[in-house]
Amino acid sequence: xxxxAYVGYVGLGAGVLQALERPAEVQAAQHLLQQHWELLxxxxxxxxxxxxxxxxxxxxAYKSGITLQGNTTSLGRWDFSGxxxxxxxxITTIGYGNLSPSTVAxxxxxxxxxxxxxxxxxxxxxxIGQLMLLGVQHCARCxxxxxxxxxxxxxxxxxxxxxxxxxxxxxxxPLLFSDKEGWSYEEGFYYSFITLSTIGFGDYVIGMNPDHxxxxxxxxxxxxxxxxxxxxxxxxxxxxxxxxx
Amino acid sequence: xxxxxxxxxLGYLFYLLLGAMVLQLLEKQAETHFWDQFQLEKLKFLQNxxxxxxxxxxxxxxxxxxxxxxxxxxxxxxxxxxxxxxxxSFFFAGTVVTTIVYGNLFPSTVAxxxxxxxxxxxxxxxxxxxxxQLGKGLNAHLIILERxxxxxxxxxxxxxxxxxxxxxxxLVFPPFVFSYIESWSYGESLYFTFITLSTIGFGDYVVSTNPNKPYISVYxxxxxxxxxxxxxxxxxxxxxxxxLMEKFxxxxxxxxxxxxxxxxxxxxxxEPEQPRIHIPS
Numbered sequence: 001x002x003x004x005a006y007v008g009y010v011g012l013g014a015g016v017l018q019a020l021e022r023p024a025e026v027q028a029a030q031h032l033l034q035q036h037w038e039l040l041x042x043x044x045x046x047x048x049x050x051x052x053x054x055x056x057x058x059x060x061a062y063k064s065g066i067t068l069q070g071n072t073t074s075l076g077r078w079d080f081s082g083x084x085x086x087x088x089x090x091i092t093t094i095g096y097g098n099l100s101p102s103t104v105a106x107x108x109x110x111x112x113x114x115x116x117x118x119x120x121x122x123x124x125x126x127x128i129g130q131l132m133l134l135g136v137q138h139c140a141r142c143x144x145x146x147x148x149x150x151x152x153x154x155x156x157x158x159x160x161x162x163x164x165x166x167x168x169x170x171x172x173x174p175l176l177f178s179d180k181e182g183w184s185y186e187e188g189f190y191y192s193f194i195t196l197s198t199i200g201f202g203d204y205v206i207g208m209n210p211d212h213x214x215x216x217x218x219x220x221x222x223x224x225x226x227x228x229x230x231x232x233x234x235x236x237x238x239x240x241x242x243x244x245x
Numbered sequence: 246x247x248x249x250x251x252x253x254x255l256g257y258l259f260y261l262l263l264g265a266m267v268l269q270l271l272e273k274q275a276e277t278h279f280w281d282q283f284q285l286e287k288l289k290f291l292q293n294x295x296x297x298x299x300x301x302x303x304x305x306x307x308x309x310x311x312x313x314x315x316x317x318x319x320x321x322x323x324x325x326x327x328x329x330x331x332x333x334s335f336f337f338a339g340t341v342v343t344t345i346v347y348g349n350l351f352p353s354t355v356a357x358x359x360x361x362x363x364x365x366x367x368x369x370x371x372x373x374x375x376x377x378q379l380g381k382g383l384n385a386h387l388i389i390l391e392r393x394x395x396x397x398x399x400x401x402x403x404x405x406x407x408x409x410x411x412x413x414x415x416l417v418f419p420p421f422v423f424s425y426i427e428s429w430s431y432g433e434s435l436y437f438t439f440i441t442l443s444t445i446g447f448g449d450y451v452v453s454t455n456p457n458k459p460y461i462s463v464y465x466x467x468x469x470x471x472x473x474x475x476x477x478x479x480x481x482x483x484x485x486x487x488x489l490m491e492k493f494x495x496x497x498x499x500x501x502x503x504x505x506x507x508x509x510x511x512x513x514x515x516e517p518e519q520p521r522i523h524i525p526s
Contacts, residue, residue, distance in 0.1 A: 006342075006371060006372070006375045009342070009367070009368060009371055010335060010338045010339050010342055010368075011335060011338075012338075014331055014334035014335035014337070014338045015331065015334070016360055016364075018331055018334040031308065031311075032308055032309070035304075035305060035308045039301065039305055042301075050290070050293070054286065054287075054290050055309065057283060057286045058283075058306060058309055059309070080265055080266070080269055082269075083264070083265035083266070083268040083269040083272070084261060084262070084264075084265035086264075086265070086268060087261045087264035087265050087268065088261060089445075090264070090445055091260075091261070091264075093344065093443060093444045093445045093446075094445075095345075095346070095348075095440070095444075095445035095446045095447050095448075096348065096447075097347065097348040097349075097446065097447040097448035097449060098348075100447040100448075100449040101268065101271065101272055102272065102275050102276075102449075103271050103272060103275045104432060105271050106268060106271040106272050106275075107432070107436045109267055109268065109271060110268070110436075110440075111435075111436065111439050111440075113264050113267075114439070114440075114443055114445060116260075117260060117264070118443060120256070120257060120260060121257070123253065123491060124253050124254065124257050127253055186355075190358055190362060193362050193365070194361075194362075194365075197344060197365050197369055198344045198444070199341060199344045199346045199365060199369075200344075200346060200348065200446070201346055201348045201351040202348035202351075202448065203348070203351045237369070237370050237373065240370055
């Protein structure tokens with residue numbers, strides 16, 4: 001039955017996404033085609049194949065993670081802070097993909113790195129989650145002793161913890177993002193959620209805008225946020241699954 | 246308990262630093278090379294067509310990027326192939342629910358993004374429950390096998406055989422198929438296989454996205470099925486690994502075993518993220 005529900009759910013998602021995204025895609029494709037032909041029409045000795053080759057070159061470069069607009073380089077993707085952030089995205093399995101190894105050696109290393117790093121990550125998340133749970137239960141017990149509440153204390157504390165976690169990991173960070181990245185609040189929230197669930201589309205990634213200057217602590221704080229936020233979210237999901245069962 | 250966690254955090258941090266250093270070493274040069282190459286290409290192009298002003302070219306690049314981000318592949322010629330037809334949307338939904346998400350394709354409409362958030366809220370736990378069930382089933386079989394065996398040494402051999410079969414079936418064999426269909430090298434296909442099954446999903450390689458290749462319609466469905474089973478198996482392997490790591494570290498550092506007060510409502514025997522399979526030792 002679970003299998004059927006699973007397959008059905010994926011099918012449902014497919015249908016909805018198709019309905020939502022197809023029109024925008026058609027529009028983008030038409031726009032591209034129009035631009036393509038306009039370029040060829042305005043410059044009549046520009047040949048189709050040459051343009052095609054250039055397009056391929058651009059796509060290739062883009063896939064390698066290079067920002068292509070303007071002359072300014074957005075190099076320093078593989079500088080230390082970029083590599084560090086990449087390592088995180090690998091072992092947390094977020095995998096943004098805006099930056100990925102292009103050398104063979106880099107890829108082999110990445111595979112081995114993830115092979116050991118992912119279990120390490122799971123163990124750490126488990127530990128943090130357990131600590132969080134301990135803290136919550138400790139508070140519940142304290143409350144019970146002080147105020148002589150019974151079952152209510154436990155529920156209250158859990159709700160408080162949930163709300164605190166929600167604020168700390170999902171509702172407040174987008175404010176930071178809109179300040180540092182120039183995203184809207186919704187975009188920041190979307191990014192927070194997609195990151196903490198380890199989905200990691202890569203359409204929004206922090207610290208990638210070449211026009212912004214980021215303070216030194218920024219990426220480190222974000223890394224901490226990812227770690228604790230993921231532990232908290234995993235705990236919440238676990239509670240939900242246990243509750244359902 | 247606190248000091249153990251601190252040690253773990255330090256170890257984790259150190260591991261990340263190690264990864265960052267090595268990758269930087271390996272990748273920086275290639276990146277510079279790519280950049281130079283691309284600038285050269287642009288320059289050559291502009292040289293050949295001298296009346297084409299830089300601004301027009303930059304604008305064209307911009308349009309290309311936007312199209313690419315919307316999932317339109319400018320390399321192909323036909324506009325009949327869609328990224329959001331049902332079959333592709335199904336594949337995409339699958340990658341969302343398993344959190345693989347390649348990122349070569351993502352919702353560009355606001356409605357699509359909002360839908361994705363809610364879809365994930367239900368879909369990821371559903372996926373975890375599904376994998377958990379599969380994991381439990383596999384674990385049950387393991388225990389049955391364990392009981393049938395007299396000597397513990399045999400059990401270990403059986404485990405080794407099981408792991409090898411799984412590795413061959415899900416990790417070693419599929420890349421051959423992919424490299425044939427996608428014209429990738431075996432190494433590239435293996436890289437893709439691993440990045441997919443670990444749910445990292447960078448998206449630098451994605452199956453069935455080449456506009457010049459004729460794919461049969463069941464190709465994507467078969468890939469999805471492979472991902473499903475491969476994920477369950479890999480989750481088993483990762484959990485065995487995490488289990489062994491914990492037992493090893495417990496032994497070495499006498500990490501205090503966490504004991505919860507009697508009225509703890511949730512029993513923490515399960516891994517928060519993935520099914521925890523205990524190998525009877």
